[in-house]
Amino acid sequence: MKGIIGAVLAVAVLMFFVLAPTMEGITVEGQRAMGIFLFALIMWVARPIPIYQTSIIAILILPLLNVVEDQEVAFGTLGFDIIWLMVAAFVLSSAINHTNLGKRLALTLVTKLGTTPKGTLAAFMLANFLVAFLVPSTTARAALFVPLVLVLLEVYKQIPGESKLGKLMTLQGVQNNAFATSMVMTATSAQVLAIGFINQMTGARMGYMEWLMGSIPQAIFSAIVMFFIGYKIYKVKNSLDGLTESKEILKRQLKELGPISDKEKRAALIFAFTILSWATGNYQESWFGFEISTEQTAVISMLLCLLPGIGVLEWKQADIKWDLMVFSAGAYAVGNAFNDTGGAGWMIGGLVEKFGLESMNHSLVALILIFTTVFSHMVFTSKTVRTTILIPTIITLAQTIGMDPVPIAMACSFGIAYTITLVPHSKVNALYFGTGYFTVTDQLKLGLLACAVGSVGISLTYFTWLQFLY
Incomplete structure (x- = not known):
């Protein structure tokens, strides 16, 4: 029912902006671009059809309504x-998974x-951070760690639903x-999408290392603070029966992987490059005398992963989410058209005037935007949809009121990954919830606290480190 209502509303909004007289201060193309943007936004949120199909419709509509001059642009x-x-990034992730390099690293750290x-x-916290470089897929990492967590908790004789250690280990698995x-940056496609918007709309040249250097302080701050808060809340005993046995089981799993294979070595070398x-x-x-861009490096690495004799997998083994x-592609087409036709500027300008943002302290605006981004997953569960909605809007808003758009857009982009308060918010949550060690209420309480800590961490990073870095 929600999908049907959403589809009807989306079409009605689109028709209004296409058929209504042109509003003051905006072009015909800008008004139509706004209609297409809102149409896609409603469809992406309501999901009467898969989100990629909405993108296809949007790409088709843009040239049909003369919002873009040439269909090649869309x-x-x-x-x-x-x-x-x-x-x-999907090919590199597939290569690491296919060779068991990520699993070997995780088992080695834990044992x-x-x-x-x-x-x-x-150890699990550290492993999550290190494996994130090797396995740029949130779901793949959760699928890797959940069985290891279950082995440990079973040997520790922890009872699902009763064990404080079980609750903390699984909840921190979600959060870490x-x-x-x-x-x-490549750990979720939503962040790659965010970098694309930032570079496209500001002319910046943000890449993998710029993201990594900017985001490290807030990520480590949030993880360490929540580690101690969680330990304090659940009062876990620091000595349990079965520790030796659990380590032996995990050591056997590591031994079963055998000596590091040639494929693992090649995957490690490609990743190191x-x-x-x-x-x-x-x-x-x-x-x-020349520079290899972030994108060129990724494509070269993808090619190395696939080349016969050098690579570690075949094309059909690559898990690419087409x-x-x-x-x-649809998000970029709609977002760029909305921005280039002046529709985004017109809309943001109206909001700025209505709420008096132009006279508001920029530091307060930054805090509002950061906290809003982190907690936005309570309304819009999809990271990619939230990126498409929030990051272009934040950039345009910053440009309108005279803020430097790059640091605030980067800071807010860091908060897109915080989908940790309820089970439906990500597949990672569902995998850990399936262990039975925590309830929905458990996750909501600790998740909201973690979002607050994360918002503080991102804010501190924005006001200090990012001002120096960017």
């Missing part, structure tokens, strides 16, 4: 460099560091997945 968004970066329950919690994701190239991007021009690619 259709061409599927060839944007940022879309290629998404494809390459080496998990000498006490507290140490085990810390999100914190680690917010640190690594990728990180090294991203890390040295700002110096390559002076060193070599529906997400099409959705992202």
Whole structure:
């Protein structure tokens, strides 16, 4: 029923903006672009059809209503460099999963560091952060860690629904997945989408390393603070029966992987090349006379993963989410048209005037935007949809009132990954919830607290580190 109502409302909104007389201060193209933007927005939220199909409709409508002069402009968004970066990230993730390199790292960390329950919690936190570099997929990382958590809790003789350690370990699994994701640009496609909007709308050149360096402080702050808060709330004993047995089970799992294989070594080398190239991007021009961009590096790495004799998997083994690619292309087409025709500026200008934002202290505006972004997942569950709604709006708002749009847009983009308060908000939540160790209420309480801590962490990062960095 929600989907039907949403579809009817979306079409009605579109028809209104197409057929109504042109409003004062906006062009015909800008008004129609606003109608298409709102149509897509309502459809993406209500989901009467899959979100990628809405993007296809939007791409078709743009040239039909003369919002863009040439259909190549709308259709061409599927060839944007940022879309290629998404494809390459999916291939790299598939390569790491296919070779078991991520699992080997996780098992090694837990068996080496998990000498006490507290140490085990810390080991899982560290493992989540390190594996996020290797496995840029939130769901894949959760699928990797949940079985390890279950083995430990079973050996510790923890009872689902009663165990405080079980609650804390699974809830922190949810939260650390999100914190680690917010640190690594390629750890979710929504963050790649956000970087695309920032670069496209501001002329900036933000990439993998700029994201990583900017986001590290807030991610580590949030994880460490919530680690101690959770431990304090649940009062977990730091000595339990079965610790030696649990470590032996995990050691056997690690042993079953066998010696590190040639494929794992090749995957590790390809990944090392990728990180090294991203890390040295700002110096390559002076060193070599040319620069390999973030997107070019990702595509080269993708090719290396697939090349016979060098690579570690075949094309058919790569888990590429093409529906997400099409959705992202549509989001770019609609977002760019809305911005380029002046529709976004007109709408934001009206909001600024109505709420007096132009006279509001910029620091207060930044706090409102950061907290709104982090808690927005309570309304819009999809990270990609929230990115499409919020990041272009935040950039336009910042430009309108005279704020530097890059630091605030980056800070708010870090908050997109915080989908940690309710089970339906992400597949990661569902996987951990399926263990039976925590209730919906448990997650909501600790999740809201973690969102508040994360908002504070992002705000502190914005007012200090990002001002210096960007």
